[in-house]
Amino acid sequence: MNNFLYRHRFLLSRRIVQIALLTIYFGGNVYGWTVLQGNLSSALVFGFIPLSDPFATLQMFFAGAVITTDILMGVAVVLFVYSVIGGRFFCSWVCPVNIITETAAWLRRKLNLTDKKKRVSFSRNIRYWVIVISLGLSFFFSLAAFEMISPIGIAFRGVVFGFGMGWLFLVAIFLFDLFSQSYGWCGHICPLGGFNTLIGRYSIVKVVHDSDKCVHALECFKVCPEVEVLAKVGRESVPISGACIKCGRCIEGCPSDAFKVSIVNMASMVKG
Amino acid sequence: MDIPNSKERRDFLQNMMKGVGYGALGIIAWSSYLSQSQARNLTLRPPGAIFEKDFVRTCIRCGMCVEACPFDILKLSTISDQISIGTPYFTPRTEACRLCPDIPCASICPTQALDLKSLTKENKLSITSARMGLATINTKTCLAYLGLQCTMCIRACPLADEAIFLRSERNPRTDMHAFLKPVVNPDFCTGCGMCEHACPTTVASIQILPLAISKGDIGSHYVVGWKEGDEARIDEDSTEVTLEKTKRSEKSAIDNLDDVEGILKGLYDE
Numbered sequence: 001m002n003n004f005l006y007r008h009r010f011l012l013s014r015r016i017v018q019i020a021l022l023t024i025y026f027g028g029n030v031y032g033w034t035v036l037q038g039n040l041s042s043a044l045v046f047g048f049i050p051l052s053d054p055f056a057t058l059q060m061f062f063a064g065a066v067i068t069t070d071i072l073m074g075v076a077v078v079l080f081v082y083s084v085i086g087g088r089f090f091c092s093w094v095c096p097v098n099i100i101t102e103t104a105a106w107l108r109r110k111l112n113l114t115d116k117k118k119r120v121s122f123s124r125n126i127r128y129w130v131i132v133i134s135l136g137l138s139f140f141f142s143l144a145a146f147e148m149i150s151p152i153g154i155a156f157r158g159v160v161f162g163f164g165m166g167w168l169f170l171v172a173i174f175l176f177d178l179f180s181q182s183y184g185w186c187g188h189i190c191p192l193g194g195f196n197t198l199i200g201r202y203s204i205v206k207v208v209h210d211s212d213k214c215v216h217a218l219e220c221f222k223v224c225p226e227v228e229v230l231a232k233v234g235r236e237s238v239p240i241s242g243a244c245i246k247c248g249r250c251i252e253g254c255p256s257d258a259f260k261v262s263i264v265n266m267a268s269m270v271k272g
Numbered sequence: 273m274d275i276p277n278s279k280e281r282r283d284f285l286q287n288m289m290k291g292v293g294y295g296a297l298g299i300i301a302w303s304s305y306l307s308q309s310q311a312r313n314l315t316l317r318p319p320g321a322i323f324e325k326d327f328v329r330t331c332i333r334c335g336m337c338v339e340a341c342p343f344d345i346l347k348l349s350t351i352s353d354q355i356s357i358g359t360p361y362f363t364p365r366t367e368a369c370r371l372c373p374d375i376p377c378a379s380i381c382p383t384q385a386l387d388l389k390s391l392t393k394e395n396k397l398s399i400t401s402a403r404m405g406l407a408t409i410n411t412k413t414c415l416a417y418l419g420l421q422c423t424m425c426i427r428a429c430p431l432a433d434e435a436i437f438l439r440s441e442r443n444p445r446t447d448m449h450a451f452l453k454p455v456v457n458p459d460f461c462t463g464c465g466m467c468e469h470a471c472p473t474t475v476a477s478i479q480i481l482p483l484a485i486s487k488g489d490i491g492s493h494y495v496v497g498w499k500e501g502d503e504a505r506i507d508e509d510s511t512e513v514t515l516e517k518t519k520r521s522e523k524s525a526i527d528n529l530d531d532v533e534g535i536l537k538g539l540y541d542e
Contacts, residue, residue: 029339050382068383140303157335
């Protein structure tokens, strides 16, 4: 049992953080807690530290909205955090949709739905196109286009403020990820994931691979939701960068402890 | 043409066009949802909300106003509400705005989609400056207009005698009773909806409509002559012109009628 807990220490911590955040925001709405008020678009920590979603703010800018200093300060705080621990840590540690898509991926593995020959394969670069389209549509319709359909917003607001029929959207994503494309939403389409990849590129905290310890078990490839980031694994000792969501599944799964979380300085990153 | 590469090039182009196809489908679906979401509706926004079109693009959908509302009157719209998703609104018939003097909803708004400046008078918060909508009376179903004594709306109104006042009129049907008809004064009505909430008819006979629909605008081409300064507006607006006419065209057509000879010869005879 202890072994199970240890082997899933990152997964369990992430679920605890995700659910704790939902609970704290929920309490902020229902019981008036002031630890975290608002939601993932914009929030206040302890009633005074502002947080704002940089991608939502960028869309609002394209929509022609006046951006206030409160929002800009919130964006600055978030960008600072992302520059330290990486933008996509949001995807695996905060985003509620991650729970849905990882459950779909787990079920997909259990049901053995990963037959290579039959798999529909989308490009992972779609998300960058979705960013471009989001900003374009924001401009044309004078509305933050992605925020209007974002399943992240729907899920989070749903838990904190009530769902309406929004849960159907989440069921659709679950089915899409389960049957159509492994990590289809989070790993291919979601523009927020793409955006966080771009702004968290030079983060200091990264998962680092040690190829001397690697025994080529390929366990990391089985569980990694963004397998492209493992391209050099087994051949070179490198920090895992790019679209890595820092979920820690590779660390848990590796039989020879070839991965660890580490602080990477700029110099070695430029070299690596 | 580079024959050995043509298969690769063909595949590349084909894949690219596949992307264009998916993209077109996605953009059309997305766009149609966005354009429908802008369809004009009867949404009532919290105090201080800027114009609807600016509101939906400025609101970051954080829901802090909803959390701040001490009476839980504000709701955050969901995808099935037919209101721009994730934005705050209230429904007066269910729960009306209580006009908190400290305005917690607009005070916490990080985007100024709820503009606290519009709710500030002489550096003090003034909730009565809010214009969330305008109470509008259906005079065919209002009990008071039918001749019954009601006064529910004026009793509920936080600005009674100003936003709603009663006009006393003779009732010609009985010739011995009075109508006590409620009248809304748009100069004072905040659109809080207490009247709509209180109205005893099955469907409220006094309802809050968003200002975009209920508020008239006289425009600039009418002059209210008895209002000081309004006449002067015409002089400000008019531009000086000169109009040079010929001697004949200065006279009217009738005066020129008999001068056939002059017209034919192109001469003007005094």
